[in-house]
Amino acid sequence: MEWFAGIGRHSLGKLAAIGRALFVLTGALVAKPSLKHVPLTIKQIYVVGVQSLAIIIVSGAFIGMVLALQAYTVLVDYGAEESLGPMVALSLLRELGPVVTALLFAGRAGSALTAEIGLMKATEQLTSLEMMAVDPLRRIIAPRLWAGIISMPLLALIFSAIGILGGQAVGVDWLGVDAGSYWSVMQAAVDFDDDVMNGVIKSVVFAFVVTWIAVFKGYDSIPTSEGISQATTQTVVYASLAVLGLDFILTALMFGTH
Amino acid sequence: MMNSRKVEILVGLFVVLALASLAMLAMKVANQGISGNGETYELKAKFDNIGGLKVRSPVKVGGVVVGRVGAIDLDAKDFTPVVTLVISENYKGFPETSSVSILTSGLLGEQYLGLQPGFSFEGIDTLKAGDFIEDTKSALVLEDLIGQFLFSRNND
Amino acid sequence: MQDLVRIENMSFSRGERPIYHNISLSIPQGKTTAIMGPSGIGKTTLLKLIGGQLRPQEGDILYKNESIPKMKRGRLFEVRQQMSMLFQSGALFTDMTVFENVAFPLREHTKLSESLIRAVVLMKLQSVGLRGAAQMMPSELSGGMARRAALARAIALDPELIMYDEPFAGQDPISMGVIVKLIKELNDAMNLTSVVVTHDVAEVMSIADYVYILADKRVIGEGTPEQIRDHDSELVQQFLCGQADGPVPFHYPAKSLEQDFLGSR
Numbered sequence: 310m311e312w313f314a315g316i317g318r319h320s321l322g323k324l325a326a327i328g329r330a331l332f333v334l335t336g337a338l339v340a341k342p343s344l345k346h347v348p349l350t351i352k353q354i355y356v357v358g359v360q361s362l363a364i365i366i367v368s369g370a371f372i373g374m375v376l377a378l379q380a381y382t383v384l385v386d387y388g389a390e391e392s393l394g395p396m397v398a399l400s401l402l403r404e405l406g407p408v409v410t411a412l413l414f415a416g417r418a419g420s421a422l423t424a425e426i427g428l429m430k431a432t433e434q435l436t437s438l439e440m441m442a443v444d445p446l447r448r449i450i451a452p453r454l455w456a457g458i459i460s461m462p463l464l465a466l467i468f469s470a471i472g473i474l475g476g477q478a479v480g481v482d483w484l485g486v487d488a489g490s491y492w493s494v495m496q497a498a499v500d501f502d503d504d505v506m507n508g509v510i511k512s513v514v515f516a517f518v519v520t521w522i523a524v525f526k527g528y529d530s531i532p533t534s535e536g537i538s539q540a541t542t543q544t545v546v547y548a549s550l551a552v553l554g555l556d557f558i559l560t561a562l563m564f565g566t567h
Numbered sequence: 568m569m570n571s572r573k574v575e576i577l578v579g580l581f582v583v584l585a586l587a588s589l590a591m592l593a594m595k596v597a598n599q600g601i602s603g604n605g606e607t608y609e610l611k612a613k614f615d616n617i618g619g620l621k622v623r624s625p626v627k628v629g630g631v632v633v634g635r636v637g638a639i640d641l642d643a644k645d646f647t648p649v650v651t652l653v654i655s656e657n658y659k660g661f662p663e664t665s666s667v668s669i670l671t672s673g674l675l676g677e678q679y680l681g682l683q684p685g686f687s688f689e690g691i692d693t694l695k696a697g698d699f700i701e702d703t704k705s706a707l708v709l710e711d712l713i714g715q716f717l718f719s720r721n722n723d
Numbered sequence: 724m725q726d727l728v729r730i731e732n733m734s735f736s737r738g739e740r741p742i743y744h745n746i747s748l749s750i751p752q753g754k755t756t757a758i759m760g761p762s763g764i765g766k767t768t769l770l771k772l773i774g775g776q777l778r779p780q781e782g783d784i785l786y787k788n789e790s791i792p793k794m795k796r797g798r799l800f801e802v803r804q805q806m807s808m809l810f811q812s813g814a815l816f817t818d819m820t821v822f823e824n825v826a827f828p829l830r831e832h833t834k835l836s837e838s839l840i841r842a843v844v845l846m847k848l849q850s851v852g853l854r855g856a857a858q859m860m861p862s863e864l865s866g867g868m869a870r871r872a873a874l875a876r877a878i879a880l881d882p883e884l885i886m887y888d889e890p891f892a893g894q895d896p897i898s899m900g901v902i903v904k905l906i907k908e909l910n911d912a913m914n915l916t917s918v919v920v921t922h923d924v925a926e927v928m929s930i931a932d933y934v935y936i937l938a939d940k941r942v943i944g945e946g947t948p949e950q951i952r953d954h955d956s957e958l959v960q961q962f963l964c965g966q967a968d969g970p971v972p973f974h975y976p977a978k979s980l981e982q983d984f985l986g987s988r
Binding site for chain 2: 348351352354355358359362398402460462463464466467469470471473492495496497499500501503504505
């Protein structure tokens with residue numbers, strides 16, 4: 310009996326958390342956007358986007374290079390080195406660009422968002438905003454949420470572009486695949502709507518979920534040092550799992566049928 | 568904290584960098600997909616066997632891509648495959664006598680539709696949107712080829 | 724004398740744990756009211772109830788005869804612009820300078836020009852003696868200075884009611900004296916209504932016009948400082964004099980000594 314009660318209590322707790330998360334989301338997004346908050350959002354794009362640029366560029370370059378190296382060793386056995394271009398480009402645009410960007414973003418910017426908001430809560434800054442008749446959901450949460458949703462697709466585009474250039478550096482300049490065929494076979498195989506735009510759509514979905522989890526975990530954290538460190542860990546774990554799970558669903562919907 | 572002007576400039580550069588990436592992906596990496604940008608019209612063709620033809624396979628005239636396969640269906644009455652060709656408006660006025668065949672690029676490459684424009688005389692209309700191309704050649708299926716080969720050897 | 728805030732038969736519990744049971748108190752306009760009590764009694768909770776951040780389970784809280792728990796969110800935000808609260812930690816926004824912190828409520832709630840905002844901010848900082856620290860970041864301030872900066876921010880919009888949450892806690896004697904002086908001055912100069920929640924008896928008795936002592940989920944004593952000093956309740960006297968043992972026992976409720984040391988082994 311106790312066992313069933315445990316399950317029940319646990320499920321109710323989770324349901325309540327989902328309810329609070331939806332409340333945070335609607336409170337932040339449904340409210341009419343105010344022009345006053347545009348500069349705040351720009352500042353947050355700087356914090357979550359521009360400051361993540363270095364890690365995105367470096368990771369993109371290395372992943373493109375490794376991809377080219379690995380693909381080459383397999384493709385060369387079948388005399389199909391020309392397919393290196395599409396191999397690298399499609400892997401990056403459809404999967405690795407959006408997914409790896411989202412994972413890095415969760416680790417780099419998501420955890421920072423959670424910790425920042427959690428600390429604001431612990432130092433009573435959020436309560437003091439409430440008492441100043443300023444809604445913290447609109448003043449603090451909304452700009453961060455928008456900044457994440459705007460930044461991550463941009464980061465993913467940069468990631469893919471840099472990765473393809475990295476693939477070229479290894480494949481063409483080092484392993485000696487013909488530059489013309491690298492690009493032209495790639496062009497023949499990659500479709501703008503199906504591949505580039507679907508990647509961007511994935512990225513927007515991931516951005517939404519990761520940033521939502523990050524700001525909610527911060528807002529809902531227990532305002533103590535353990536509470537915040539736990540919330541930060543949970544942000545990275547939940548966001549990463551959500552990204553990987555959603556990626557499967559989105560891939561099945563976008564590319565699964567043909 | 569940095570002053571807001573510097574932040575704005577850096578965010579601006581970030582957005583520009585992302586747009587440049589998008590431009591590169593659009594221009595250099597992806598084909599300027601004929602579906603999507605630009606006006607198109609549709610032609611249809613019936614085949615006995617489409618082999619490995621897929622939706623989005625290219626339609627070529629003498630090696631030049633003029634369109635893509637838009638859809639592949641099975642005719643409900645006579646159970647033959649019907650392929651819808653989506654052709655760019657830039658390439659129109661193919662004569663009615665044109666033929667279309669399923670070809671393979673290279674030995675193991677992907678399959679595509681080869682459109683062979685027919686001769687146009689007086690009294691021969693051009694193909695309009697929705698028209699069927701009557702003259703079609705099906706895909707070569709390896710098993711059929713081998714079978715034919717063995718059959719013709721037995722006749723000797 | 725008119726009451727700015729009136730609490731009527733209010734009960735509040737957090738989860739299973741009751742914090743207040745059927746308490747009533749009133750806060751007269753233009754006066755300094757002190758609310759004292761042992762720590763952990765939920766004094767901060769009381770301020771949050773007045774600010775409408777928490778809702779009581781029973782009873783009512785009236786601000787200018789308008790029920791705070793029954794207010795819609797929009798109306799509550801309007802009313803909160805007339806209130807202000809000084810948090811124990813100061814709760815300054817750590818990513819802004821002191822100047823921007825004080826300017827914050829002005830920028831959020833008024834459409835004043837930049838030069839006017841500057842004038843108001845410097846005036847408020849002057850009144851707490853921190854005009855020279857305008858461009859410093861909160862992390863560069865000492866605890867006492869941070870609290871004074873927060874006070875400048877709290878009075879930026881010229882509120883009618885200001886609530887101080889443990890303003891003296893953890894301050895050295897000099898900053899304590901400064902804050903006592905500021906609370907007194909602000910109250911007299913701006914005709915503010917002040918609510919001071921604290922357990923520092925001596926400081927608050929010197930400035931309060933009326934005192935409530937809370938313990939055990941209810942009001943155990945009230946009156947002017949003089950009345951409180953002569954109060955006949957043992958509990959009140961224990962609290963005022965800081966005796967270690969009395970009605971509030973030194974020992975947290977526990978099993979008997981015999982049981983704990985010798986018993987279940």
